[in-house]
Amino acid sequence: MKSLVYLSLTIASALALIAGVVFRLGDATTFVPPPEAVVESFVRELRTKRYQRAMHYLSDDLKAKVRPEILKEMTERLRRRAGEITDVWGEKGWIEGDRAEASAIIKTKTGGWNSLKFALSRKDGIWLINDLHPLETH
Amino acid sequence: MELRQILLRVVFTYVFMFILLRLCGKRGVRQATSFDFVLVLILGDLLDDVLWAEVPVSQFVVAAGTLVLLEVIIGLASYASETFSRIVDSQADLFMVDGGLIQSGMRRERMNEKDAEMMLRRQASLERRRWPEVKNARIEGDGHPSALKHEWAREAQQRVRGSLPMKKR
Numbered sequence A: 001m002k003s004l005v006y007l008s009l010t011i012a013s014a015l016a017l018i019a020g021v022v023f024r025l026g027d028a029t030t031f032v033p034p035p036e037a038v039v040e041s042f043v044r045e046l047r048t049k050r051y052q053r054a055m056h057y058l059s060d061d062l063k064a065k066v067r068p069e070i071l072k073e074m075t076e077r078l079r080r081r082a083g084e085i086t087d088v089w090g091e092k093g094w095i096e097g098d099r100a101e102a103s104a105i106i107k108t109k110t111g112g113w114n115s116l117k118f119a120l121s122r123k124d125g126i127w128l129i130n131d132l133h134p135l136e137t138h
Numbered sequence B: 001m002e003l004r005q006i007l008l009r010v011v012f013t014y015v016f017m018f019i020l021l022r023l024c025g026k027r028g029v030r031q032a033t034s035f036d037f038v039l040v041l042i043l044g045d046l047l048d049d050v051l052w053a054e055v056p057v058s059q060f061v062v063a064a065g066t067l068v069l070l071e072v073i074i075g076l077a078s079y080a081s082e083t084f085s086r087i088v089d090s091q092a093d094l095f096m097v098d099g100g101l102i103q104s105g106m107r108r109e110r111m112n113e114k115d116a117e118m119m120l121r122r123q124a125s126l127e128r129r130r131w132p133e134v135k136n137a138r139i140e141g142d143g144h145p146s147a148l149k150h151e152w153a154r155e156a157q158q159r160v161r162g163s164l165p166m167k168k169r
Helices: A002-024 A035-047 A051-057 A060-065 A068-082 A133-137 B003-024 B034-051 B057-080 B082-088 B103-108 B113-124 B128-133 B151-161
Strands: A085-096 A099-108 A112-123 A126-129 B093-097 B134-139 B145-149
Touching (some): A002 B003, A002 B057, A035 A068, A035 A085, A035 A099, A035 A112, A035 A126, A051 A068, A068 A085, A068 A133, A112 A133, B003 B034, B003 B057, B034 B057, B057 B082, B093 B103, B093 B113, B113 B145, B128 B134, B145 B151
Antiparallel strands (some): A085 A099, A099 A112, A112 A126, B093 B134, B134 B145
């Protein structure tokens, strides 16, 4: 029974430490995925056609407007324009308070390298994508 | 991604996992059951996600912590209740009695005669001609074989080693 108490205390202490670092000290890149990791993960989900999972990276405002089917259409249009995505990685942009910008660099079969610049905002310490225009305007 | 961020995440997760596994009271890797192995695989996958900043560290702490908590709860429950232990822990299966193979036990463990031969050779240095020395052999709950020899075989072995005097003719 003692081990259960100690384990629970360890988990609670770790969560308290993370909360302190994120909310008190304002950490935006170490204990939470930085903006470039968020956009990279988002585009990876689109690339592998996991649109439902891609929804997790969107802000609440966007989630209210966008459904997985719309993400699918946007990705299909991007594919038709730029070609099949073969590789993705995130590139650092800027961070100002609760706003940030980061790019997903995509490598496509036909179009070579392209950069998709996303705007992000922070909610409960987590970075979320604010607009999907880069998928449309590229 | 900056190296400093990776370094901090690695240090945090290492310390967290270290404390968690120490409190979990796990025995050595060799004694791990197949379920422990699955648990380690899941924890490894969670670690991969957190080290490359694909998920917030708080999500990792909750996921890994809950898994280890469940493992400890199941361990405590099987310690407290024999019935529960029978349900969650794998039981030892006999595959040899008095030098003869037990087909039902071998079927349950999905092993053939060659597997039994190899296990006895490795575990008890017993070649096929010495199988009659075996009182019983089983696959233990952790998946490892164990063999118990007849009293006469053990005495004979000790005599050969010199720890018992040779019988006078």
